[in-house]
Amino acid sequence: MTENSILQVGDTVPDFTLTTYEPTTKGFGEYKLSEAMKNGKWTMLFFYPADYTFV
Numbered sequence: 001m002t003e004n005s006i007l008q009v010g011d012t013v014p015d016f017t018l019t020t021y022e023p024t025t026k027g028f029g030e031y032k033l034s035e036a037m038k039n040g041k042w043t044m045l046f047f048y049p050a051d052y053t054f055v
Contacts, residue, residue, distance in 0.1 A: 013045075015032070015033050015034045016032075017030060017031065017032045017033075018031045
């Protein structure tokens with residue numbers, strides 16, 4: 001799979017790392033897809049840049 005290819009239903013998502021905001025610690029954290037998969041956790045990807053943006 002190339003870096004610019006489009007994913008389709010049933011494709012495996014490539015591993016990625018995201019910077020997250022942790023409201024319990026009021027600081028930033030890190031989310032790694034590979035870690036979540038290793039721990040058997042499900043992941044739903046949701047991206048909507050117009051909402052939930054820090055002001």
